Amino acid sequence: MASPLCHFLGRMPCAHRRASYGFRRNCVPTALFSNPLSRIHSMSFPARPKIVVCKDLGPAMPLLTDREDIDVVPWTEDRPCDRAWLLENIAGAAGVVVCFQDMVDRELVNAAGPNLRVVSTISVGHEHIDLRIMGEHKIQVGYTPDILTDAVADSAVMLALMATRAAGQSYSFVKNNEWPAFNWTPFAFCGPQLSTTPFSPTRTAGFLGFGRIAHAVLTRLAAFGITHCVYTPRPGAAHQTTRDAQLKAKHNLAAVTPVDLGTLARDSDILFVLAPGGPSTRHLINEVFLRQMKPTSVLVNNGRGSVVDSAALALALKNKWIWAAGLDVVDEEPQVTAEHPLVREPRCVVLPHIGSAAIETRAEMATLTAQNVLAGVLGGQLPMALDYAPLV
Template sequence: MVRPKVVIARHLREEVMRLFDRPDLDVVAWPSETEACDRNWLLNNIAGATGVLVMLTDKVNAELLDAAGPTLCVVSTMSVGYEHVDVQLLARRNVKLGYTPDVLTDAVADISVMLALMAGRNVRSTTNIVQNGDWPNYPWSPFGFCGPQLSTNWIHSTRTMGFIGFGRIAQATLKRLVPFGFTHCLYASNPSSLPNPTRDAEVAQKYGLREVRRVALDELARESDVVFVLAPGGPELYHIVNEQFLKQMKKTAVLVNTARGTLVDSEALAKALREGWLWGAGVDVVEGEPKVAADHPLVKEPRCVVLPHIGSATTETRLGMATTAAKNLIAGVLNEPMPVELKMTQ
């Protein structure tokens, strides 16, 4: 009996790779965890494969599918996003797609709150002062190094969180902000989805908020003390945060993007920070990443914290993602229900 061939485009640590130690699979794996899979290696080895497990850095396009041939029936990606996958092409060729959405919810929510705190409290610029040995040049002063407080306080008894996108990660972030004393939640979501005031009222009651309300982007920008960009990517949402949006934000507000770099116009955000339209920003994703050098407009802005896309980078989360991706691949190849399959239409 011919065993189905599966190709794995990255080493996933021994505890995950052991899942492939089975007599009913012929496994071909890229040997390195840290070094990206060579494209030519992948194209050469995927020939005749039934399934392939890829990373965000591996383009799943006509070139790859043609190299695999008609035997390919499943692609498994170790990611929640699938911009690197030609979904329509997979649908036309009846190739299933597995992905890993739920595993990273808590990790990304954690880092979203972290970035809000870092941006508001000037962590980047003040850390640089210490690292550059300049602290002695900054004698203590009553309002030195000050920034806006995230939590409610004697000046601001109400705080409003705003979300562009209100899915799992947004609601996990909301949950983390409640202990800071936030009282209001505004969100903007897909215009094609119907408003759900009953759900909103239930969320408000669950977390003791005065309101949870769906609003237009303009109101979200004007009223929010911190805006979290947590929408999916896609051409219809390209640069949804632009000059028009940023000009309406409070001067004390903070913008956080832990979703997709293409959702925020980097040039517009850099300009907004320079001219004081908002207080600060924290981004874990940047359009064009990883080609983000020291001269990038956001990197040059002292009130912008830029992280190299580490939202899911906890050991527990990445092991969970890798395990889900492996199980998706194995189940798909053996014609069993995949733990998490993206339902596609042609």
């Protein structure tokens, strides 16, 4: 019996299968490569709600395309959904599936008309959705939290290891054919160790944002011998003494302590930025903050690019205020080229926002996205609806 993972690979968009896994079309039964979009009804019936899909949901597409009670209009090209196409095709739609590349604003809502009931995004972040407009028109917003906690936590620790151990520099060294002429020295490509050692018997993990993902990161760091945890509490929230005591005992830590921003900067050996985006967190990590960090400290950002001032971080790396950085998100993304100051910094590892890019995680996200839009257009309760009233 085929595993769920094999089934997923068989239903991935064809270009992604070939590019990512090297599969050839004649290596497996043709049925595995059948495009679910080909089964979409070509005729439109006004009585059936229309769903516009801006991104192929892979193995979750049949949840939409196999139904007889809806019409599905998909964007089928292997590139970001064209804005003009979306504005034209969303007219009369009851639901739309989007990703972070698709702006959901007044223009789009006006183009859709009064039938639009739900926007379902395959993401946790919702900066691309104008929540005020959603509120004005009473449009539900579905999103995909919780599912990606473990995948993002894994990638955060991966970035911490890559940054501390100069993995980016070392990999480039080999790719650029420099290894054959390498003049080895005892401290070449060295960086601070993530785990505790006799030279460094304590290690403090700092968290800007201390929710589910941060807790999952802390669980992973415990195996490396992290001894202390400091974090910034949610503004206005009471100190969760019981929870912190439980985390301390669970991970055999010396202390779990809520601190202010200045203390977070000064005490963290590794700082994990996992705060949400938005005006209240924009550039919390700035030049003032970075100047307070240890010269051996490492910054990892798996939260939102807007939280970290890119220019200030590049300056901190250049002037060695901190040791290194590992970034899955950047303020200017996706307009991040090889000439970007952070990409040019040898001790900065930059990845293209792939924190949740585990096959199993993305399959679950796609499924929840489809379930959200279906529930919205058919009058049911969204499995995961964003409560955006407090955010507008």
